[in-house]
Amino acid sequence: MFLQTHNLCKDFGALRAVHSVNLKIGKGVHSVIGPNGAGKTTLFNLLTGFLKPTEGKIFYLNKEITDLPPYEISQLGLARSFQITSIFPDLSVHENLRVAVQSRLKASYNFLRSFKKLKGVDEKTQEILDRVGLKDMAETSAKNLSYGLQRGLDIGISLATDPKLILLDEPTSGMDRKDSAQIIELISVISKRIPIVLIEHNIDAVLSISDMITVLYQGAILAEGGPSEIQKNEKVQEAYLGGYRVA
Ligand SMILES: Nc1ncnc2c1ncn2[C@@H]1O[C@H](COP(=O)(O)OP(=O)(O)OP(=O)(O)O)[C@@H](O)[C@H]1O
Ligand SMILES: [Mg+2]
Structure with missing residues (x-):
C-alpha cells in the first residue's frame, strides 16, 4: 500500500x-x-x-x-502537480525540465561528485522529455506550447523530483x-x-x-x-x- x-x-x-x-x-x-x-x-x-x-x-x-x-x-x-504554476514561460521545454532535475539534486550537492551528477542531470532530463512525449518540442519556449502540452510539461516537472506517488x-x-x-x-x-x-x-x-x-x-x-x-x-x-x- x-x-x-x-x-x-x-x-x-x-x-x-x-x-x-x-x-x-x-x-x-x-x-x-x-x-x-x-x-x-x-x-x-x-x-x-x-x-x-x-x-x-x-x-x-x-x-x-x-x-x-x-x-x-x-x-x-509524494508529488503533487500544480496547474502550470511551476513552469518558467520563457525557458525552453528542455530548460524547464533541466532546472527541475537540478533543483532536486541541489539538496545533496557534493563538489567531488558534481561531474557524475551533471551527467546524471542530462540523462534524467532526456529520459523525462522522452517519457512525456515532448522530445520534438525540446527547444520550444514553454509559453509557446499548447495548453495541453504545458500540462504535459508540468507533469514532467513533477517527474523530475523522482516521485513515488x-x-x-x-x-x-x-x-x-x-x-x-x-x-x-x-x-x-x-x-x-x-x-x-x-x-x-x-x-x-x-x-x-x-x-x-x-x-x-x-x-x-x-x-x-x-x-x-x-x-x-x-x-x-x-x-x-x-x-x-x-x-
Ligand atoms: N478553505 C476552506 N474554507 C472553508 N470551506 C472550504 C475551504 N475549502 C473547501 N471548502 C468547502 O469544502 C467543501 C469541499 O470543497 P472541495 O474544494 O474539496 O471540493 P471538490 O470536490 O474539490 O469540488 P470541485 O469538483 O468543485 O473542485 C466545499 O463545500 C467547499 O466550499
Ligand atoms: Mg476540487
Missing part, C-alpha cells in the same frame, strides 16, 4: 468537508470522483500536508505523515478534447511505473484509465471499486453519474 488514511476528517467551521475517509492507494491509477464540493481537493490538501486533518491519520509507505509539513511530504516522494487534481480542466486525450494517455503510461491518484471530471476518461475509483459524496466515500463496478452502482448513478458534468 502506498498511501492509506484512517477515518480522515476535515471540518471548515460547521461544515465537515471530509468525513471519515478510509482510503487505500495501491498501484496504477486510482481516481477520486464526485460532484462539485464533494471534498476531493480538500482530501488532496490533507494528503500533501497543506491542510491539517480535524481527525484521523495518514500513512505513506507505512510511515505516519499526518503531522508533517508539505515540504517534508514532498521530499518523501503522484497526485493530479483535474489535469485536463479547460482543455479541448485532443489535448485532454493526450494528457490521459500520458497519465496512463506514467502510471505503469508510478502510481497516480487522479481527480478528474471527465467520466469517460476516468472509466477508461482507472484501476480503482473512489466516489466521494458530501465528504464521505459513497462507493469504491473498479470502473465496471462503479458504472453499475445504483447509488453512484442516483447521486450524480446521470447528470454529471463532462469536461
Whole structure:
C-alpha cells in the first residue's frame, strides 16, 4: 500500500468537508470522483500536508505523515502537480525540465561528485522529455506550447523530483478534447511505473484509465471499486453519474 488514511476528517467551521475517509492507494491509477464540493481537493490538501486533518491519520509507505509539513511530504516522494504554476514561460521545454532535475539534486550537492551528477542531470532530463512525449518540442519556449502540452510539461516537472506517488487534481480542466486525450494517455503510461491518484471530471476518461475509483459524496466515500463496478452502482448513478458534468 502506498498511501492509506484512517477515518480522515476535515471540518471548515460547521461544515465537515471530509468525513471519515478510509482510503487505500495501491498501484496504477486510482481516481477520486464526485460532484462539485464533494471534498476531493480538500482530501488532496490533507494528503500533501497543506491542510491539517480535524481527525484521523495518514500513512505513506507505512510511515505516519499526518503531522508533517508539505515540504517534508514532498521530499518523501509524494508529488503533487500544480496547474502550470511551476513552469518558467520563457525557458525552453528542455530548460524547464533541466532546472527541475537540478533543483532536486541541489539538496545533496557534493563538489567531488558534481561531474557524475551533471551527467546524471542530462540523462534524467532526456529520459523525462522522452517519457512525456515532448522530445520534438525540446527547444520550444514553454509559453509557446499548447495548453495541453504545458500540462504535459508540468507533469514532467513533477517527474523530475523522482516521485513515488503522484497526485493530479483535474489535469485536463479547460482543455479541448485532443489535448485532454493526450494528457490521459500520458497519465496512463506514467502510471505503469508510478502510481497516480487522479481527480478528474471527465467520466469517460476516468472509466477508461482507472484501476480503482473512489466516489466521494458530501465528504464521505459513497462507493469504491473498479470502473465496471462503479458504472453499475445504483447509488453512484442516483447521486450524480446521470447528470454529471463532462469536461
Ligand atoms: N478553505 C476552506 N474554507 C472553508 N470551506 C472550504 C475551504 N475549502 C473547501 N471548502 C468547502 O469544502 C467543501 C469541499 O470543497 P472541495 O474544494 O474539496 O471540493 P471538490 O470536490 O474539490 O469540488 P470541485 O469538483 O468543485 O473542485 C466545499 O463545500 C467547499 O466550499
Ligand atoms: Mg476540487
